Every structure is written in structure tokens, then in C-alpha cells.
Amino acid sequence: MTSIEHTQVVVIGGGQAGLAAGYHLRRLGLDFVILDAQAEPGGAWQHAWNSLRLFSPAAYSSLPGRPMPVQTGETYPDASHVVGYLTEFERRYELPLRRPVRVSGVHRDGRLLHVETDSGSWQARAVISATGTWWRPFLPAVPGRSDFRGRQLHTVEYRSPHDFAGQKVIVVGGGNSGAQIAADLAYESELTWVTQRPPRFLADDIDGRVLFDSATARRRALDEGSADTGGVASLGDIVAIPPVHDARDAGLLKASPMFVRLERDGVVWADGTMMSADAVIWCTGFRPALSHLAPLCLRGPRGHIPTAGTRAVAEPRLHLLGYGDWTGPASATLIGVGRPARDAAREIAELLRAEG
Structure with a gap:
């Protein structure tokens, strides 16, 4: 029993x-x-x-x-x-x-x-x-994802840039995870960072303290029936911790727009441009x-x-x-x-x- x-x-x-x-x-x-x-x-x-x-x-x-x-x-x-x-x-x-x-x-x-x-x-x-x-990692329903012959993994499976040394790697995602992993890979791999919209870096003096205060103020305003402050989303998406800050300022974090589909050996953009890839890392929440x-x-x-x-x-x-x-x-x-x-x-x- x-x-x-x-x-x-x-x-x-x-x-x-x-x-x-x-x-x-x-x-x-x-x-x-x-x-x-x-x-x-x-x-x-x-x-x-x-x-x-x-x-x-x-x-x-x-x-x-x-x-x-x-x-x-x-x-x-x-x-x-x-x-x-x-x-x-x-x-x-x-x-x-x-x-x-x-x-x-x-x-x-x-x-x-x-x-x-x-x-x-x-x-x-x-x-x-x-x-x-x-x-519960989320993977978007991008056409051709099952056709891609390279390696695909989510944020939860990524560990180290050494696993991708010398490879063509596409990092998908314009949030903090995407930025941190892209910065991690920028020095040892051939990186392409892909985001749905241009990445928004918070001011360099903003960190989690400000984000918490902003989220709290938004919730308080909503509870009181006041105008929506926009919360964290009004400030930006990416906290420039030192590795992200350094890679960005070195010109290594240049984002490309989202591709429209995957194929066997890579990805294809809306204008028909195709790029080969060894791996796609989905930092998609x-x-x-x-x-x-x-x-x-x-x-x-x-x-x-x-x-x-x-x-x-x-x-x-x-x-x-x-x-x-x-x-x-x-x-x-x-x-x-x-x-x-x-x-x-x-x-x-x-x-x-x-x-x-």
C-alpha cells in the first residue's frame, strides 16, 4: 500500500x-x-x-x-x-x-x-x-527545423564555447540568455546572432536592482489603477554584464534579423540569402x-x-x-x-x- x-x-x-x-x-x-x-x-x-x-x-x-x-x-x-x-x-x-x-x-x-x-x-x-x-524550454515552430542536419540545442543544453570551437554557430534570441551565450561564443566560433528585432541594451549602469524596482513600480501602478509604466520592457532587454559589454564594444555582437526557415545545411533569410551552419542554439525562452x-x-x-x-x-x-x-x-x-x-x-x- x-x-x-x-x-x-x-x-x-x-x-x-x-x-x-x-x-x-x-x-x-x-x-x-x-x-x-x-x-x-x-x-x-x-x-x-x-x-x-x-x-x-x-x-x-x-x-x-x-x-x-x-x-x-x-x-x-x-x-x-x-x-x-x-x-x-x-x-x-x-x-x-x-x-x-x-x-x-x-x-x-x-x-x-x-x-x-x-x-x-x-x-x-x-x-x-x-x-x-x-x-520547459520553448522552441519556436520555424519551418524546416526538422530538416536541419546540424546540431540544435536550447539554452538549457549549452555549456561551453569550447564545444563549438571553429564552427559556424547561429544563436537565436535577443534576451539576456541569447546575448550572454552569443558573447561567450564570439571569440572561438564563427558566430551569427539572430534576433526578432534589433537588440535593446540597457544603459551600462543598469543592472538587476533597477529591473526589480521597475517591475515592482509597474505592478504597484497596475494594482492602483494608474497608467502602465511599461516596467522592465520600457528600459530594454539586455543587461550589459562585463562579458556582454566587452563583446559588444569589440563589435562582436552585431545582430542579424530572424531567418525565415532552416534547410539541411543552414538557414535562409527573407531575401533568399542562404548561410550554412554547423549548429543552432535556441535562446528562445x-x-x-x-x-x-x-x-x-x-x-x-x-x-x-x-x-x-x-x-x-x-x-x-x-x-x-x-x-x-x-x-x-x-x-x-x-x-x-x-x-x-x-x-x-x-x-x-x-x-x-x-x-x-
């Missing part, structure tokens, strides 16, 4: 959003467990490419309660530093993590939510879903990883679950955390997830008190 364990709150996901939720649940004295599908601490950061850098200095990239220490010799910490920080964070606060535990489904069960996993089941009075987006919530039948337009703050509108026992601005301003960032995590924990505590 499958074992069933009981707790007040189940947090699904042990990355930065899950840890922030755990911090606030612990402070409120609630009984909870964090179920993490990964075998080791660090969430998606442990799977990032080698040269990935944060957009902000360590002091502005912290989870609640514990400042991120400075990384020696680095203004913008790398992914391994973040993994170490998250590892120490969960140990410091003795958060109740179970790993590796993969959640297959969340079901209604009377007054409770029933959480099915590959190592037993849980019954809880509330659930926080904090699985992020890294596990992600979708929220929400398949475990399918039994609740909550999805709305674009795959999002309608929310009021972090709370699912149609299921008040469920909160979603860290998927993007629709679940809290800048909630997919280290610095931004703390506030919506606090709000989710407080709402859950109020719900449990009201139910008695």
Missing part, C-alpha cells in the same frame, strides 16, 4: 522560490515539507552554462533573511556561487527538504489537496507550486512547468493559471510562486521572489486559521 504523509503545506520545488517560501513558512510556525525533484541543492542553477552571470551584484541577489556573500574577484556572481549560496541557505534554516522526489499530480481530496509523487503521497491543507520554467497541476483543471490563456497575487483564483488552497510577473513582480529572480513568498505564506496562514 502506498504511504500517505500529512502536513499543513506542501511546497513543490526546492529552488530559489521554494526556499524563499520555506523561509517564510518557518517564520510563521507552519508545518510544511519541500519536495524537490533534483538530487542536489541549487535548483536550475546547477544546470546552467559555465559562464552564466547574475544581472546584479551579490548584495542585490539575496533571498530573504540571508544576504548572498560576495564572490571573490567577481562583481556579478556566477552560477556555481549561487548553487553554493542556496545550499548553505537551506542548511542554515534547516528547511525540511525531501529529494529526489518528483511530483506527478495534485488532486482535490475533500478539504485537502492530495499530492502524488514517485515516492509516496502527501495530504496537505495548502500547496505552493514553485517548479519554475527551466524544465521557457514556459511554466505546471504539468503536475493538470488534475486541478485551472489553466487559462497562454498556459497560465489565473491568479490573485500568488493565489490561484479557482483554487484558494494553491499558490504559484516564481513563474514570472504574473505570480509577483520579478518573482522569477532571487531578489524578487522574497516578497511574493512572504505574501503567499501569510495568506496560507490566514486560510488555515480561518478553517480552524
Whole structure:
């Protein structure tokens, strides 16, 4: 017989959003467990490419309660530093993590939510879903993609420019991932950087601190019924961290318009120009990883679950955390997830008190 364990709150996901939720649940004295599908601490950061850098200095990239220490010799910490920080964070606060535990489904069960996993089941009075987006990479439906004989990979699979030394590589995507990976490849490969529109670099003195403040101000304006400030999108798309800044100023980050199709040996532009390629790297974003919530039948337009703050509108026992601005301003960032995590924990505590 499958074992069933009981707790007040189940947090699904042990990355930065899950840890922030755990911090606030612990402070409120609630009984909870964090179920993490990964075998080791660090969430998606442990799977990032080698040269990935944060957009902000360590002091502005912290989870609640514990400042991120400075990384020696680095203004913008790398992914391994973040993994170490998250590892120490969960140990410091003795958060109740179970790993590796993969959640297959969340079901209604009377007054409770029933959480099915590959190592037993849980019954809880509330659930926080904090699985992020890294596990659902998005690939656009570009004609001929299946015909291309070269190597194709998404951001999640890229590791090092040494894997592409001397090759003709096309990087698709005008966001931060595309710019960072293009800058990484610019020195060892024959790079072509392709974007849907001309890339928009933020001013060199803007980093994640300003982006967080801008996202927060936009959410506040919308909540108050004021004019839309435009938020981060009004500032630009790409933070010029040092490697991106250096490659740009060296003239190595010149973007080409998006091609219209792929062929066996390369890509073709709208004017018929064809270029051969050995590899295409799709830096084309992600979708929220929400398949475990399918039994609740909550999805709305674009795959999002309608929310009021972090709370699912149609299921008040469920909160979603860290998927993007629709679940809290800048909630997919280290610095931004703390506030919506606090709000989710407080709402859950109020719900449990009201139910008695």
C-alpha cells in the first residue's frame, strides 16, 4: 500500500522560490515539507552554462533573511556561487527538504489537496507550486527545423564555447540568455546572432536592482489603477554584464534579423540569402512547468493559471510562486521572489486559521 504523509503545506520545488517560501513558512510556525525533484541543492542553477552571470551584484541577489556573500574577484556572481549560496541557505534554516522526489499530480481530496509523487503521497491543507520554467524550454515552430542536419540545442543544453570551437554557430534570441551565450561564443566560433528585432541594451549602469524596482513600480501602478509604466520592457532587454559589454564594444555582437526557415545545411533569410551552419542554439525562452497541476483543471490563456497575487483564483488552497510577473513582480529572480513568498505564506496562514 502506498504511504500517505500529512502536513499543513506542501511546497513543490526546492529552488530559489521554494526556499524563499520555506523561509517564510518557518517564520510563521507552519508545518510544511519541500519536495524537490533534483538530487542536489541549487535548483536550475546547477544546470546552467559555465559562464552564466547574475544581472546584479551579490548584495542585490539575496533571498530573504540571508544576504548572498560576495564572490571573490567577481562583481556579478556566477552560477556555481549561487548553487553554493542556496545550499548553505537551506542548511542554515534547516528547511525540511525531501529529494529526489518528483511530483506527478495534485488532486482535490475533500478539504485537502492530495499530492502524488514517485515516492509516496502527501495530504496537505495548502500547496505552493514553485517548479519554475527551466524544465520547459520553448522552441519556436520555424519551418524546416526538422530538416536541419546540424546540431540544435536550447539554452538549457549549452555549456561551453569550447564545444563549438571553429564552427559556424547561429544563436537565436535577443534576451539576456541569447546575448550572454552569443558573447561567450564570439571569440572561438564563427558566430551569427539572430534576433526578432534589433537588440535593446540597457544603459551600462543598469543592472538587476533597477529591473526589480521597475517591475515592482509597474505592478504597484497596475494594482492602483494608474497608467502602465511599461516596467522592465520600457528600459530594454539586455543587461550589459562585463562579458556582454566587452563583446559588444569589440563589435562582436552585431545582430542579424530572424531567418525565415532552416534547410539541411543552414538557414535562409527573407531575401533568399542562404548561410550554412554547423549548429543552432535556441535562446528562445521557457514556459511554466505546471504539468503536475493538470488534475486541478485551472489553466487559462497562454498556459497560465489565473491568479490573485500568488493565489490561484479557482483554487484558494494553491499558490504559484516564481513563474514570472504574473505570480509577483520579478518573482522569477532571487531578489524578487522574497516578497511574493512572504505574501503567499501569510495568506496560507490566514486560510488555515480561518478553517480552524
